[in-house]
Amino acid sequence: MKFPLVLAFALISSACSLSADVATDFENKAVALTKNSEALAEPNRLHKLFDANWEYVMKTYPEFATTVGYPGQNDRWTDASSSAIERTKQINKVNLAAIRSIDRTKLSGDDVISYDLYLRNAEFGVEGDQFSGELMPVTQLNGVQQDPAQVIAQTQFRTAKDYQDLIARLRALPRLIEQNIAQMGRGLAEKITPPQITLREVPKQVENLLVKDPRQSPFLAPFKEMPAVISANEQAELKQTASDVFTREVEPAYQKLRDFLVTKYLPGARTSTGYNALPNGEKWYAFNARLQTTTEKTPAEIHQLGLAEVKRIRGEMEKVMQETGFKGSFKEFCDYLRKDPKFYYTKSEELLAGYREIGKRIDPELVKLFGHLPQLPWGVKEVPAYAAESQPSAHYEQGSLKSGRPGWFFANTSKLDTRPKWGMETLTLHEAVPGHHFQIAIAQEMENLPEFRKNGFYVAYVEGWALYSESLGYEMGFYKDPYQNFGHLSDEMWRAVRLVVDTGLHTMNWPREQAIQYFADNTPSPIDDLTVEIDRYIVWPGQALGYKIGQLKMRELRDAAQAELGVKFDLRAFHDELLKNGALPMSVLEAHMREWIAQQKSA
Secondary structure, eight states: OOSSSSSSSSSGGGGGOHHHHHHHHHHHHHHHHHHTTOOOOHHHHHHHHHHHHHHHHHOOHHHHHHTTOTOOOOTTTOOOSSOOOHHHHHHHHHHHHHTTTTTTTGTHHHHHHHHHHHHHHHHHHHHHTTTTTGGGOSSSSSSSSTTTHHHHHHHHOHHHHHHHHHHHHHHHHHHHHHHHHHHHHHHHHHOOBBGGGTTTTHHOOOOOOOOSGGGSSSGGGSSSSSOOSSOOHHHHHHHHHHHHHHIIIIIIHHHHHHHHHHIIIIHSSSSOSSGGSSSHHHHHHHHHHHHHHOOOOOHHHHHHHHHHHHHHHHHHHHHHHHHHOSSSSSSHHHHHHHGGGGGSSHHHHHHHHHHHHHHHGGGGGGTTTTTTOOOOOOOEEOOHHHHHHHHHHEEEOOOTTTTOOOOOOOOEOOGGSSSOOGGGHHHHHTTTTHHHHHHHHHHHTTTSSSSHHHTOOOHHHHHHHHHHHHHHTOOOOOOOOOOOOHHHHHHHHHHHHHHHHHHHHHHHHHOOOHHHHHHHHHSSSSHHOOOOOOOOHHHTTTGGGGGHHHHHHHHHHHHHHHHHGGOOHHHHHHHHHTTTSSOHHHHHHHHHHHHHHHHHHHH
16 A cells, blocks of 8 residues: 555654644644633543644645545645744644543543544654654655655546645645755755665656656646636636746756755765664664554564564465476476566556456455445556656555545556566455455544544554455455465565564664565565565565554454354454454454454353
8 A cells, every 4th residue: 555645643743744823723722621621521622632633634734634635725735844843743742741631531432442542643643753754755655756746646626726726736846845855954964864775766756757748747637637617718727827837836846856866865875774773773663663563562573473474374385386286496486477478468458457357356245244335436547657666566545535536556557577467366455455445445434433533544454454355365256276376375475574574674784685585585576576665664664564463463353253253253243343443553453352252252
């Protein structure tokens, strides 16, 4: 999944921030709630805090507001200045004090879970403020060279005002770029940068935005087809204004960014790889591991778990290899899967059609495993060309019922000889249904819960669910072909390998080449794909740990429910219960599901 530009609730403030008025308004409300100047009952205080904070988050992070369909924020970008970031850190402390002032013992039902989640998020927000992530605003995965175009692609355009807002956002881009350059300059001075090797494609990503014809820019894509409710004259005027802004303001700003990257940032970026080489890096990585896994497991414990899972899955893969009749070693079989042309499409349209066909086979099977299905539709698109070279084989971008935007499964059609057919079934189950699209859409559609829970994001839950969903392919009639089955096991192996290489890179001084080789020794995926993955783990430390941790916990809970309930066990009811509360930390999920199991047993 391609993650939201700002995770719900502003868990780590260092990406961000806001206008002084918005911050002051929330601060005043939070302080009043802390003092309980209105003598409100605890549940009322809680929900007032939720509402005030959601408004604050939406106005502080307008890109996130666009993603979830919150109105009125589509003419701005997040303020990434140092002063705004420092102000956000102050607000995080005020927010933590407000939630701590509420007496949890006087809450009941869903409010208890909501309180626990809000408190956890607020505590992590304050704890994370000691780290300087704002000094690394640009990586090969995210940054001002990619994110604005992604946000514009998610925006709905129905009226002239929508296009005027886009023009306002275009005018504001140079300031955002300047702020990012300033933060990167500070990062150079403080020796806090991404590794130099991972930045190699970033100047090219910027160059891809410097088009001769403004009409071909992804920033102006919404002007290609404008709604008929806008008159022809006004359409022409809006198009011309947007083109002028792009040519005179946006393009020069991106040229300046490109020059800064080439002449200063890349030459000055660190040559080390792991986070343990950064100031306060060991503590920073341990924090990330806790945040992303929603557990207290140490990096050393996670590394050992990864080694055990790699050994287990390797045994399963070798059994399936034998089923194919292949005569040779595991390495030779992996090389065969990487290199034989029969495993690859030669046309982009064929790859996209292949994914759509798999989706059509999945949809009718869902009712066998779920009692509740989401309303939001989904579809398949290709990854935009300007970003494709450094992106993985596929990712999901969430939709929004509020803004009328479906969820999208993005398939990477670049380098087709690295996009194997044998990985397509498991990838669709993971990224679309019943994986990311299914879970996120259900969460968005939950009733009578605060917005931060509908849009909550815990990697161990969201990615753990998607990885667990891959295993449901067996019960849905998939993986009958041994190569697709091997592809599924290969994808699970990826997530096990991640536990080993992520901790190895950031706590054990593994060289990048060692991590790539370990990946290649255990999976058949093309080397280009493995390299992109390793570079992702390098710049996004700890995130890759959540997948396997979450999947193993969900499988453990399912096994426990089956063992406890016996003939009473209903898989559809189990899945509905697992999804009904939105994303949860693993400890909260386990407590809830074990309580549900006990209730079912005594019913």
